[in-house]
Amino acid sequence: MNTKSLYQEVILDHNRNPRNYGSLDNANRSAEGHNPLCGDHLNIKLNLSRGYISDIVFQGESCAICKASASMMTANVKGKTQADAETLIQEFREMAIGKLEPDGNHHLGRLTVFSGIRDLPTRVKCAILPWHTLHAALNSVATISTEDDDDPMHVSIGNA
Amino acid sequence: MKLVESSLKPLSTSMFNVEHIRTDFPILKLKIDGKPLVYLDNAASSQMPQPVIDRMVKYQTMQHANINRAVHYLSETATTEYEESRRRLKRFINASEDREVIFTSGTTDAINLVAHGYGRKFIGSGDEIILTTLEHHSNIVPWQMLAEENGAKIRVVPINDTGELLIEKYKQLFNKHTKFVGVTHVSNALGTVNPIKQMIEFAHARGVPVLVDGAQAAPHMKIDVQDLDCDFYTFSGHKLCGPTGIGILYGKAALLERMQPFKGGGDMIASVTFEKTTYNTIPHKFEAGTPPIAAAIGFSAAIDYLSAINMSMIAAYERDLINYATEQMRHMPGIRIIGDATEKVAVLSFAIDGVHPHDIGTLLNQEGIAVRTGHHCAQPVMQHFKVPATTRASFAFYNSMNEVDALISGIQKVQKIFS
Secondary structure (H helix, E strand, O other): OOHHHHOOHHHHHHHHOOOOEOOOOOOOEEEEEEEOOOOEEEEEEEEEEOOEEEEEEEEEEOOHHHHHHHHHHHHHHOOOEHHHHHHHHHHHHHHHOOOOOOOOOOOOHHHHHHHHHHHOHHHHHHHHHHHHHHHHHHOOOOEEEOOOOOOOOOOOOOOO | OOOOOOOOOOOOOOOOOHHHHHOOOHHHHOEEOOEEOEEOEOOOOOOOOHHHHHHHHHHHHHHOOOOOOOOOHHHHHHHHHHHHHHHHHHHHOOOOOHHHEEEEOOHHHHHHHHHHHHHHHHOOOOOEEEEEOOOOHHHOHHHHHHHHHHOOEEEEEOEOOOOOEOHHHHHHHOOOOEEEEEEEOEOOOOOEEOOHHHHHHHHHOOOOOEEEEOOOOOOOOOOOHHHHOOOEEEEEHHHOOOOOOOEEEEEOHHHHHHOOOOOOOOOOEEEEOOOOEEEOOOOHHHOOOOOOHHHHHHHHHHHHHHHHHOHHHHHHHHHHHHHHHHHHHHOOOOEEEEOOOOOEOOEEEEEEOOEOHHHHHHHHHOOOEEOEEEOOOOHHHHHHHOOOOEEEEEOOOOOOHHHHHHHHHHHHHHHHHOO
């Protein structure tokens, strides 16, 4: 897959009209994600009740890949259990770094439109940042950075 | 920017055969995803012409041994070639003496050398260092590290919205505590050429030495350190068609002699006992350990190559390139040029409405166009213009007008995708 197929209509559409973009009054989990290398940052707020993500929103300034990833992520995890969301986080990350084949066995569905990112090592972090931040919010970590060594979602460019 | 009067037609291209020059650069024949490479990331690193590659191969195949050591033929040859490289660099910047040219690993290394060798010895608690908003992080962080260590203060010259330093503010920053000025000759993010001669004169009238970061200036114009009267001037080889891992620090001999060494080791000593070590004379005092000999020789081959084309010719041609590119982009809807100084080199930082620089960079790459996107290691500049990042096209003398056109049509494609 090349970059042509990465910037396809579904991603451009989510960038233009992001879903679940805004603020959430009754959020009981939130996290700030930041990529200091490019200045991308986003904020995720969600409501976790009885193990389910009943509502989730995001806000921030970022590139199209990051924004579309956040938009599609929120649409996908809304109404899911925390455990299912964690599975998606893991699978998305593995797809982004080329460890999971998009046509293999997984739960990503249309999120495979991001599979082309594995050919763009410098952009992997853009796609992963929302997932990285969701993971932090679910685990009550207030802020994360793509450049933190101790972050379990840390993906260095060299590994990607 | 001042534009060529009433015509976009380049003035000097008739004298300057860019197509001929391009044949010297093997990498420019590359295709990226089937598209001809359009390399517009020269401010990050320039490409190497065949004569420089050949010179380094010749050194490595026929002349290599360690320098300043043995009496054998190869060691003497390598030493001679290395010192000849220093001499050529001295001539390139019109320094008065060979020993005023110190080989470093690059500009960053050179600034760290001065921050350590001069700063730690002559700048103390309560003293002030003047820097500017336009500095690359490499001319900020070493001084911050020094200030953190010894309690010195950093004062910063602000810029206006065209990306020019506010010289009146610069003058107002001086007081009895001012001990040093560090200023970039040319902004890497915007291309602004700073009035360093005037700034140096003002600082010297108050007894304050000045370091000029020339990393982005030396590739684009003739540098004359005696005319500038700067105390330190530094630039890197890889931005002047040479190899990475080499640069020079020019320093006035009287200052270099008073400074403490930066790195300890072999070659920088006169004698060593466990009781006392006596340091070597300059420039060797600052060149501890085996230097990158091949890189130094490649660096001098690169400046010979540039000098043969002629730096004034390069400057004139690049002015045509940037005027042409600026004029094209100025009339494009949805484009904002960031940094529009009256005096600038061939660097074009810009924003496209509604499109993040990283998406621009990835999509231009799809057209074979290499630009830099990000904060360009100049976050204070980004903060002034309230953008997290820009897209930067930076030109060299081997870029053609056709490549400017390729950039423009690449930008139009990006706008179409995001429309």
